[in-house]
Amino acid sequence: MADKIKLLLLFGGQSAEHEVSVTSARSVVAAIDPARYEPTLVGISRSGRWRFLRDPSPVFDAGRVDDDAGELSVFLDYSGDGHLRSLDDPAFHRPLDVVFPLLHGPRGEDGTVQGLMELAGVAYVGAGVVGSAVAMDKELMRRAFAAEGITQTQWRVVDASRFRADREGCVKRFVDELSLPLFVKPCNLGSSVGVSKVTTAAALADAIDFALRFDYKAMVERSVEGAQEVECAVLGNEAPVASPLGEIIPGDEFYSYETKYIDDKSSLVIPARLDDDIAAEVRELAVASFRAVECFGLARVDFLVRADAPRVLVNEINTMPGFTPISMYPKLWLETGMSYGDLIDRLVDLALARHARGASLSTMR
Ligand SMILES: Nc1ncnc2c1ncn2[C@@H]1O[C@H](COP(=O)(O)OP(=O)(O)O)[C@@H](O)[C@H]1O
Ligand SMILES: [Mg+2]
Incomplete structure (x- = not known):
């Protein structure tokens, strides 16, 4: 039989969808054919640590990846040979054929991890750097x-410095140009975090402030009622x-x-x-x-x-x-x-x- 495919499942991550990602990984592990794949599991904690999990069940049961989960901290060696290595144990190394980055949102789905995989020269599931980032x-x-x-519906984008310089002017322009009700969202996020719907001009400035807590720019768009x-x-x-x-x-x-x-x-x-x-x-x-x-x-x-x-x-x-x-x-x-x-x-x-x-x-x- 041909060699098994060495599959790295990367999951958890630093976004609001950390738990969703852990659930996805659990399901993928349960579904893949052990005769076809040799899986390696790495959970990324909320603070960004990559943890090698020989036995992922405690993490799957907890539904999240803690900083000290599993055995080792590992990293994807980007110097070209696509191996997973560890500073905790210089002897540790895992060759990989393909990575499934089951990661959602910033620092996972946005081209950052994709760039790392490109440098490491390893195949990976999904969009590349450009598609992910755009x-x-x-x-x-x-x-x-x-x-x-x-x-698409009509929209405008405002960044934090322009909004702070002229709050009233921005609110008036958005209401005039787009008309209420409006949706306000951070530009770079997901999972509806920071999203609000406003029906009055008075509420718009607060909604923009709220979205700008999560990103340096916010999208204001006409609601499709x-x-x-x-x-x-x-x-x-x-x-x-x-x-x-x-x-x-x-x-x-x-x-x-x-x-x-x-x-x-x-x-x-x-x-x-x-x-x-x-x-x-x-x-x-x-x-x-x-x-x-x-x-x-x-x-x-x-x-x-x-x-x-x-x-x-x-x-x-x-x-x-x-x-x-x-x-x-x-x-x-x-x-x-x-x-x-x-x-x-x-x-x-x-x-x-x-x-x-x-x-x-x-x-x-
Ligand atoms: N222009 C709009 N008109 C009507 N509903 C909207 C509009 N924009 C967003 N929504 C609602 O808000 C939700 C979240 O917005 P979305 O743009 O999908 O952000 P996210 O990337 O966080 O999922 C949508 O699933 C939809 O219910
Ligand atoms: Mg959405």
Whole structure:
């Protein structure tokens, strides 16, 4: 039999989705075929320590990675041979074929870890440095969508120094140009952290202050009232394909951090309740969005669908969507008959194919 694929599962991380990531890793470990893979597990603590876990069960049971979890602190040696090494034990080393960075949000899904994997010369699942970074920055992401003519709601961006210099002027301009109600979000985050909806001009300044607690710039955008929230999974490298569609019922004013992860009020409906022509448009725009920010492997593209034309508006793309078996991304592929385990195999194959293609390019100029 051919050698097993040495798969590094990297999970936990420094974002608000630390626990979600741990749950995803637990599910991936349970699903992969031991005859095909030789897994190595590294949990990243909230403070950024990479911990090698010979036995991940205590971490899986706790649902989080502590600074002293497992055996050793490790690092990905970027000096070229793609090994995992440790300063705690100079004899420790693990060769790797492919990394699955099951990390969400800043310092995981934003191109930083992807840059490290590039330097280490190791294959990895998902978007590269550029796609990850552009998709994590809502302003750059929306500019990339606009450049491809992908419909979206109107927005403006304000940075902290400009807002502090002229709070009233900014508020007046946003209300005049975009009109209430408005959504305010930090540009570089996720999980709805720092997001608010405002219905009055008086509340807008506070909402911008709140978003600017999490980032140096905030996006202010027109609310798409009465919209359906529709999500599409995209899979592939050069020829990405779109899944059937799912719908989120937020169970609250909007799909907030609480409704996503805490109070369980939100639910998923698959397939989304849409007419065929609208569903086809969403799927087409999902692939266009994937290409617009230069994604690879996987991404989930989120839309707001409303009654007025243009009916389909892209909201965002997530380059490492939630990946537990009950998350939208795997569930949408399950609709097509692709199991969770098959999906992981496919993602690993795509990572290896992309790496092989990159390795065949000349880097000498
Ligand atoms: N322009 C908008 N109109 C209506 N609802 C919105 C709008 N922008 C965001 N929302 C709501 O807020 C949620 C979080 O916003 P989103 O842009 O997806 O941020 P995050 O990257 O944190 O997930 C969305 O899932 C949706 O419920
Ligand atoms: Mg979102």
